[in-house]
Amino acid sequence: MRVYEERIRPNFPCSKENPALFLSESGERISYQTMWRNLHVIAIAAVKVGLDLPQHLSWHSLRRSFATNFMEKQPDKVWVLMDLMGHLNPGTLHRYVRHSQSYYEKAIEEIVGSLTSETS
Numbered sequence: 001m002r003v004y005e006e007r008i009r010p011n012f013p014c015s016k017e018n019p020a021l022f023l024s025e026s027g028e029r030i031s032y033q034t035m036w037r038n039l040h041v042i043a044i045a046a047v048k049v050g051l052d053l054p055q056h057l058s059w060h061s062l063r064r065s066f067a068t069n070f071m072e073k074q075p076d077k078v079w080v081l082m083d084l085m086g087h088l089n090p091g092t093l094h095r096y097v098r099h100s101q102s103y104y105e106k107a108i109e110e111i112v113g114s115l116t117s118e119t120s
Contacts, residue, residue: 035059060096067096072103 009015014027022030036059043057054061063085070081078090087093 064096064098067093068098071097072099 005021009021009023012023012025012027015023018027018029020029022035024030024034039057039059043053046053067081067085070084071078074080078093082088082090082093085093085096
């Protein structure tokens, strides 16, 4: 994203005036329909080269993946994640974080380990 923002986005017309992150060739905010179509084209190309993608890939799938990865790596920075995702309520953010079963098992092992080491 940093490369896009620093090197590519400035080449679009109106990039200084338009605050939207993704712009069309005319410098306007890219439409929702265009974003969906582009994701579909990218997904088809990725599958053709052998990338295993979820059957129902969507922009929200990518948001969920980002939120989950962020929280697993930086669980103490929930407020930062809320700001990055544009959420004002932790309950809204909670819908995006989808930890795996192995993540929960590891977390439980760590909690049990810390409790049993305290009582020893």
